[in-house]
Amino acid sequence: MAASVPKGPPLSAQAAILIDGNTGQILYGRDIRGEFYPASITKIMTAYLAITHGWNRTVVVSEAAQNQIGSSAYLRAGEKLPMPRVVTAMMLVSGNDAAYAVARTVAGSVPAFVRLMNAQAAAWGAPGIHFDNPDGLPDPKHVVTALGMAIIARHAMENPTFAKIVATKESTLPPDPKPRVYYNQNLLLYQYPGAIGVKIGYTIEADETIVGAAKRHGLYLIEVLLHDTPSGLWPDAENLLTWGFQHFTTRTLVQNHARLGSLQVGGRHVSVAAAASLTYDVPNGQPVHPTVRLTALHPQDGKPITRGQKVGVASISLGSTEVGTVPVVATQRVASLPPVVHHDWTWLVLPMVVLFSLVSLSRTRAKGRRVHEGRWQHG
Template structure:
């Protein structure tokens, strides 16, 4: 029997990379700005990014997220009077018009339609108030804790605010949705209002004016000033940036993107299929199992930076251990700061050596699988050897 212990295995591997890139200091006139790498969320540039500010139509990124997550893009929406009468930028829908939810989201993201935002909100939640509650709930889930929404379009209200960092987090979350990425990157599209075709052109000049530009949303009100959430991808490295109350959104976004692509290069620090560690099991029918990486992990680094890889796991665990049970994490650090953290999970269930309990759990798992109507050939049940 393996002696039970609660020690934590901590392996530190120093990975040093030296890149042939000169150091570069930059600044932009925006009152608040941030640039992150999308996969890891590493902050590559930061200026007052946690200052609460008005966000104008960059609000619509959250509105699009909720439309895509809670709605059916094929739904036909009948436009209400409130949506038709909302002020500001518009796709010119009228009360009683019929338009699909998908076309509303295109109108929201490409032309910044406030009417589209209002129509989406009432379609998804039944009322503006309910939709705003959903927006704030989602912000908390994402981790955008310094954000408060009071409307779905971004017209100025005192209690409608965010930070550049929170907008970057919201956009990073949105990038998990393939429909969002398709819509935000469209240079133009045709939509139908009452079966009449209308062509929309994207206001985002980076889509055609910057190499790799692929999103995401412009914004402007007198109170918020010029705002932009922007993105670009080169050689597999996806950047997301935010500038609030900018002087020139196009020039400043290019400066930040150039800085990111010139100063940082992604390096692979863990390969899919790579062996990570073994876990030894106390009183289990198996005495150990292996943890294998299920993804490639690439970290953005610049000249002279060292990456520490720290593995935090219990090296001895007691059975039973459940399939996909969290057993620890692997962290990647630069200068003591965690840049990316990956949770590690058990790849299998390990039963106790108590054979009666083992048999009961096997039977329970067997009938649970049958109740889910999984074909018998898909079962992988371990049975006792009666010999």
């Protein structure tokens, strides 16, 4: 039997998810595909696109950006600021003015930037995501799912620049006329040991939202809470992470380069080894007895198989549950198959056919003569 999952903690959030930040494995879920308003956790995608599409650009703050409603980084129309400073301000204090300015700078217009946002979400396979603005202000067409945001956060956190920004506790913008100092609103960074980001949000329509991440004891967790209550947000955020750390351990089911036996590849026995490691989070105290099923790739020809060549896939299961796959490679060179000899028997068969035809014809004529002679004698 696969390891049973312990009961999750009580939460106020209407939707919640906890995943392994390295593998994406889901450890806990509540209505993970339900659609909700995200509020400012939207800015996770905004920041990622700024880093990957316009990090070296200068942001010129427009009147429209300065006048954005909601939370503000207090940017001034006409200011010219480096993109990294604007993105940092946006992520720390959730400035809608900064998000609007970033979108215009990266894509030329907000609609064009929104298209980038949705295209990136689709490329990552994040379900139930439909962005309609770069800041998260409420809009009936601007909705997310807990699963979709967890996938987005996991990919964004793989970017070192993004990860550094969301772990920043304090940042300063140049004087205007005096320095603007920003403090990260994500309280997990101050009060939860191991916290490394990422973003909180709030609107009346969305209520409290958060994407949180933390690392402890070799375990890396990402959580998403949607439509939480003001009194429940921080207890929920801490309790869900703590539940994950207390109940799960990352186990290596297959080591990279581990010998996995042999399989038939194009009529040849090939010894194979794993070409990657596979880890899986299992409940503490549960025995782990993975089983391996090898599947060969279909060879195109009988050419030699080289050492290290991918020849198949290993499917790893715990009990009846398949938990992952790894590619397998040949551990040594295997010679090509001997050529198949096709004998041409035409030179022997054709004369025999001709001879048989002549004999048959001769017998038919002889029989005809005997019949004719017999009839003449009795006439």
